[in-house]
Each structure stands twice: as C-alpha cells, then as structure tokens.
Amino acid sequence: MTKPKVLISDSMDPNAARIFEERGCDVDVITGETPEQLMARIGEYDGLAIRSSTKVTQAILDAATNLKVIGRAGIGVDNVDIPAASSKGVVVMNTPFGNSITTAEHAIAMMFALARQIPEADASTQAGKWEKNRFMGVELTGKTLGLIGAGNIGGIVATRALGLKMKVVAFDPFLTADRAVEMGIEKVELDDLLARADFITLHTPLTDQTRNILSKENLAKTKQGVRIINCARGGLIDEAALKAALDSGHVAGAALDVFETEPAKESPLFGTPGFICTPHLGASTNEAQVNVALQVAEQMADYLVNGGVTNALNMPSLSAEEAPKLKPYMALAEQLGSLVGQLSHGNLTKIAIEVEGAAAKLNIKPITGAVLAGFMRRYSDTVNMVNAPFLAKERGLEVSEVRHEREGAFQTLVRVTVETEQGPKSVAGTLFGHNAPRLVEIFGIGMEAELTGDMLYIVNEDAPGFIGSVGTALGKAGLNIGTFQLGRRHAGGEAILLLTMDSEIPQPVLDDVCKLAGVKTVKALKF
The missing domain is CATH 3.30.1330.90 (D-3-phosphoglycerate dehydrogenase; domain 3)
Structure with missing residues (x-):
C-alpha cells in the first residue's frame, strides 16, 4: 500500500517530520517557496502542513489534485481559503489550544511592561540618561483587571492575575455566574467592566460582534488612566481612537501584539508616549512551537492513515459508517x-x-x-x-x-x-x-x-399591509427578496417574517425597517 505523502512548507519543529514518518507517512520539508513553486509541486501530496507563511489560495488548491488535508500548526487560518478547500473535499485542521499558555503569559508580560514602563526605561538607561524620577510606575497588586473574553486563554490570564493579588472582572456572553465563581472572578457587563478596570486585556476572536469592541465610544467609558493590552486579534480596538485617547492622557498606556493590518510596518500609534508593541509574538515560545507542530503532525497522520478527524474546521468528527x-x-x-x-x-x-x-x-x-x-x-x-x-x-x-x-x-x-x-x-x-x-x-x-445565505428576521404586530411596507422599504434600497415565510401566534397577534435576501443588508436599511409601524425586532442573519 502506498504511503500518504506530506509536505511541510513552513518552518516548524523537526519532530513533526519524525511523527509523520513514525505513523506511516512519507514527508518532505521544503520551505520558503514562491506560490508558483508550490503550485508546481503540490499535486503530488496528500497532506500539507503549514504555519502562517504559506498562503493556501484557490489557485494552490486547484493545483492540489491529490490533497486530502491541510494542517495549520496554530490557531488562525486566515491564510487558508477554507470555502475553496471545502469545495475540493480537503479537510482543514488547526491546533486551537497548543499555544494558549504562551499567549496568556505574553499578555501578562505586556501588562507588567505597561505598569513599570519597562521599554521606555530600558531605552533611556541604555542611552546613558539615568532618569530615575521620570519612570514612576504602578503596582498590579490590588488593581482591577478587566477580561474581555474569559475562554481558554482568558481563563489562564485570570489565574495568573489572581496570583498577583489582582481583582478580576470579566465580560463574556458564555461565562455563567457559577463558572465565574469557580474561577474566582466576577462576571459583569461590558459597560461595568469599562468603568471599573484599571487594566483591560482582550481575549476574544474577531467577529462582527467584537470588531472595534473598544471603539471611540467605549474607550470614553473607561476609567481615567486605564491601561489596555491586546494579544488576541487586530481589529478589536479602534486604533485611531486609541491614539487619541493616549494623546489626551485618558488612556495611560496601551500594549499591542496584534494590529488591524499586519505586518504593521507603519502605524499612527508608533512613537506615541505610553504605547508599546510587539510583532505578533503571542505564540512565539519554543514550547508553543513544539506543541503545535507535534499536534498538527499527529492529527494529520491520524486522518491520512486511519481516517480519524480531530480539530477540523470544515468537517465533523465522524466514522466512515456514520x-x-x-x-x-x-x-x-x-x-x-x-x-x-x-x-x-x-x-x-x-x-x-x-x-x-x-x-x-x-x-x-x-x-x-x-x-x-x-x-x-x-x-x-x-x-x-x-x-x-x-x-x-x-x-x-x-x-x-x-x-x-x-x-x-x-x-x-x-x-x-x-x-x-x-x-x-x-x-x-x-x-x-x-x-x-x-x-x-x-x-x-x-x-x-x-x-441559507443572508436573511432578514422581523418580529411585528400582525396587521394588514405590513408585508407591503417591508417590501417597499427593501425595494427602495435596491435589495431583492429571494423567498419569504410568515408565521403568527394568532390573528392580530405577534408575527414573524423570515426573508431570504440576494445580498447583505446594510445597517441603514435595517434602521429604516425598524422604524416601520408595528415592528418589534429586526435582525440580519447569516448562514
């Protein structure tokens, strides 16, 4: 029986290749190739193991005639065209928990650096200035740390912060009161966190709901002198608003490991007093790189040799019979x-x-x-x-x-x-x-x-002419309805209208629909 063949196209721990071989795969390690070189080579491989450098585009996938699985050693898969991979029947895996401790520790390190102005003090001292009175820091003990996101990484940050004798409050829609008690932290709403926290650290993915969660408006709600850390995802903070808040002194300091646009070769935040940054180093420790490399090799080999599926982003864990x-x-x-x-x-x-x-x-x-x-x-x-x-x-x-x-x-x-x-x-x-x-x-x-696709959900009072008014509002905006379904509790009572739309619905149009007589709820849905 022919062994599955795997290409490792990005630098990763050499033990990954050993695991592939021990588990019955042939493996080649060829890094640093251009997209054209990868396209010419990929057709002979069953598996592709990557980190962040290789971009798996539609063109690469079109050339990957034998590819069965892509394994990302790490969490983010922005460099993989997952819909294209799915359409080609290629499983996409990641290792979502391999670098959690490393990322959490980096957030804590950034918090210390902000509290004691370590980067600025280091630069001043090495320049021979000895400005001891210039760098007056703050203690972490007794301060309130606000977690935006209390999942795996946020939970680890919380345990470290509690060990530093900080008080921890958290905003997370899925954190229950009982779980918060178990963790030794307090569950709060976002506005409460913004008003109370001395330090704020973000540990949430970038979604439509979390994009610019620290907006200009929300930054204005924070405590005077707050310090902010983001080692999660670029785009969670309005960077222009953060710059203004640092300049005004409302935000005493900010530490970013991630930026909205990366690599961040330039930014208005660079050079701002109180701002420190690192080049997306959250997962950059020897231990984390070993962990994710070994995990992706184990997962991919298990799939190619035995058919087992673990941490797949576009496929469930299933046996062939089920x-x-x-x-x-x-x-x-x-x-x-x-x-x-x-x-x-x-x-x-x-x-x-x-x-x-x-x-x-x-x-x-x-x-x-x-x-x-x-x-x-x-x-x-x-x-x-x-x-x-x-x-x-x-x-x-x-x-x-x-x-x-x-x-x-x-x-x-x-x-x-x-x-x-x-x-x-x-x-x-x-x-x-x-x-x-x-x-x-x-x-x-x-x-x-x-x-399916883009949909519009409306709860309204059942009344004559309502469907026509909705259609008119959408038609004026140039939006076409694909299908519509109606339901109601009883005549004249609460009704639900569910529309399939041919395109995404802009927020101003949603606002216009909200203003229609009898409307109780309007929500854009996406499937």
Missing part, C-alpha cells in the same frame, strides 16, 4: 444552533438538544457538536464540531441531550432550546426528502423555511 446518515442531520443542527445563537442574547446558561423519531436512532454526539458549533460561531473564530463541546463546558454552559423515540407531527425532528434571562427559547427543524434541512418552528410559531 457519515452518510448523519451528514444532513448535522447540517440541520448547525443551522438551528446558528439561528438560536444569533437571536438569543444575555446570560445564556443552558442549551438542550432534543431528537425525535428517526433522529433518535442515530448517534446524537455529532448532532450536539454541530448545534454547539453553530451556536457559538458568532463568538469564536476557531470553534468547530470537535472542540465546540469543550468550549461550552469551559464557559460553564450546561448542555443536555434528550431522545424521544416517538414520532410526532414529523417523521424526524431536531429541537434546540436555550435558557435565557427572558425564559426558554426554542427552534426546531426536520429533513425533507431525508436530506434537505428545513426550519419548522421558531420560538413557538410554526414556520417552514430554508436557512
């Missing part, structure tokens, strides 16, 4: 999880996955994983069907699974219910023709709809 039956159910489950996640807010503490009829005879774990992956995707850019249950547990989200052998109104049904501060919210779906996912119920209202 996959054909479970694939349409997992598509349905992910859509339902995404729907309820996009529409539910506040302190989410519980999620229940119920399967009924034919679905109850299947392995429910991949279905649960798909629900959780869809549910948490708006909060995490690394979540997948494999690590979603771990992330849910880490955040204290209580997950329950229920089987109903009976058949109800549908031959097969999947229901997802989340416990919110306003009570339980539930959505349900079925399969048409055994493989076409369909929504059949949303928050107690019956509705049959396909969840």
Whole structure:
C-alpha cells in the first residue's frame, strides 16, 4: 500500500517530520517557496502542513489534485481559503489550544511592561540618561483587571492575575455566574467592566460582534488612566481612537501584539508616549512551537492513515459508517444552533438538544457538536464540531441531550432550546426528502423555511399591509427578496417574517425597517 505523502512548507519543529514518518507517512520539508513553486509541486501530496507563511489560495488548491488535508500548526487560518478547500473535499485542521499558555503569559508580560514602563526605561538607561524620577510606575497588586473574553486563554490570564493579588472582572456572553465563581472572578457587563478596570486585556476572536469592541465610544467609558493590552486579534480596538485617547492622557498606556493590518510596518500609534508593541509574538515560545507542530503532525497522520478527524474546521468528527446518515442531520443542527445563537442574547446558561423519531436512532454526539458549533460561531473564530463541546463546558454552559423515540407531527425532528434571562427559547427543524434541512418552528410559531445565505428576521404586530411596507422599504434600497415565510401566534397577534435576501443588508436599511409601524425586532442573519 502506498504511503500518504506530506509536505511541510513552513518552518516548524523537526519532530513533526519524525511523527509523520513514525505513523506511516512519507514527508518532505521544503520551505520558503514562491506560490508558483508550490503550485508546481503540490499535486503530488496528500497532506500539507503549514504555519502562517504559506498562503493556501484557490489557485494552490486547484493545483492540489491529490490533497486530502491541510494542517495549520496554530490557531488562525486566515491564510487558508477554507470555502475553496471545502469545495475540493480537503479537510482543514488547526491546533486551537497548543499555544494558549504562551499567549496568556505574553499578555501578562505586556501588562507588567505597561505598569513599570519597562521599554521606555530600558531605552533611556541604555542611552546613558539615568532618569530615575521620570519612570514612576504602578503596582498590579490590588488593581482591577478587566477580561474581555474569559475562554481558554482568558481563563489562564485570570489565574495568573489572581496570583498577583489582582481583582478580576470579566465580560463574556458564555461565562455563567457559577463558572465565574469557580474561577474566582466576577462576571459583569461590558459597560461595568469599562468603568471599573484599571487594566483591560482582550481575549476574544474577531467577529462582527467584537470588531472595534473598544471603539471611540467605549474607550470614553473607561476609567481615567486605564491601561489596555491586546494579544488576541487586530481589529478589536479602534486604533485611531486609541491614539487619541493616549494623546489626551485618558488612556495611560496601551500594549499591542496584534494590529488591524499586519505586518504593521507603519502605524499612527508608533512613537506615541505610553504605547508599546510587539510583532505578533503571542505564540512565539519554543514550547508553543513544539506543541503545535507535534499536534498538527499527529492529527494529520491520524486522518491520512486511519481516517480519524480531530480539530477540523470544515468537517465533523465522524466514522466512515456514520457519515452518510448523519451528514444532513448535522447540517440541520448547525443551522438551528446558528439561528438560536444569533437571536438569543444575555446570560445564556443552558442549551438542550432534543431528537425525535428517526433522529433518535442515530448517534446524537455529532448532532450536539454541530448545534454547539453553530451556536457559538458568532463568538469564536476557531470553534468547530470537535472542540465546540469543550468550549461550552469551559464557559460553564450546561448542555443536555434528550431522545424521544416517538414520532410526532414529523417523521424526524431536531429541537434546540436555550435558557435565557427572558425564559426558554426554542427552534426546531426536520429533513425533507431525508436530506434537505428545513426550519419548522421558531420560538413557538410554526414556520417552514430554508436557512441559507443572508436573511432578514422581523418580529411585528400582525396587521394588514405590513408585508407591503417591508417590501417597499427593501425595494427602495435596491435589495431583492429571494423567498419569504410568515408565521403568527394568532390573528392580530405577534408575527414573524423570515426573508431570504440576494445580498447583505446594510445597517441603514435595517434602521429604516425598524422604524416601520408595528415592528418589534429586526435582525440580519447569516448562514
């Protein structure tokens, strides 16, 4: 039997090649090639192991006629065209937890550097100035650290900060009160964190919800003299607003390891008093580089030799026997999880996955994983069907699974219910023709709809002429409706309108729809 062949195209720990070989793969280590050189070579390989230098584009994938798996030694996969890989049947894996400790420690190091002005004091001293009275620092002991994001890395930062005798408050939609107590920290809303924190450190992915989470407006809400650290993702902070806040003295110091545009060869922040930065070094320790290299080699070899799937971003963890039956159910489950996640807010503490009829005879774990992956995707850019249950547990989200052998109104049904501060919210779906996912119920209202692409969700008072007014508002904006579905509790009561749109809906148009008579809620959805 021919051995799978793997190319390592970026520099990584040499033990990665050894693991590939020990587990039955042939491996070549060829780094530093141009895209054209890689395109000419990639067709002979089954696996491609990369870090951040190799850009896996559509053109590379078109040339990769035998490629089965791409393994990223690290978290971010911005350098991989995942939709193109999926369309080619190529599994994309990452190692989301291999450098967590390293990144957390870098955030702590940046916090110390800000508190004691270490970079400026070092430069001054080496210039022979001995400006002892110029560099008056602050202690960390007794100060309040605000965590924006209390997941894996944020949780590690919290333990270190508590060891330094700091008080830790955290804003994280998935952090429950019980989990916060276990961690020894206080769960707060974002405005409360901004008002109280002496230091703020960010540990959240970059999503539509977190982009510029430290905006000009939110920076103005922070305590006078706050110090800010970002070792997570560029784009979480409005860099121009941060520059203005540093210049005014409202923000005493800022330490960035990541920038909105990288490599950051120039920035208005460079040279600003109180600003320090590093070139995306969060994962740059010997230990972290060894960990992620070994993990990606183990994962890829297991997939190529045995068919095992771990930490895949575009494929669930499945055996060959289960996959054909479970694939349409997992598509349905992910859509339902995404729907309820996009529409539910506040302190989410519980999620229940119920399967009924034919679905109850299947392995429910991949279905649960798909629900959780869809549910948490708006909060995490690394979540997948494999690590979603771990992330849910880490955040204290209580997950329950229920089987109903009976058949109800549908031959097969999947229901997802989340416990919110306003009570339980539930959505349900079925399969048409055994493989076409369909929504059949949303928050107690019956509705049959396909969840796909850009959609518009509206809750309104049932009244004559409302559909026409919505169509008119969208038409004036040049937006075309693909399909629309209606549901209501009773005549004249609360109604739901779910529209499939041919393009993304701009915020001003959403604002206009919100102003229509009888509208209670408007939300743009994406699937």
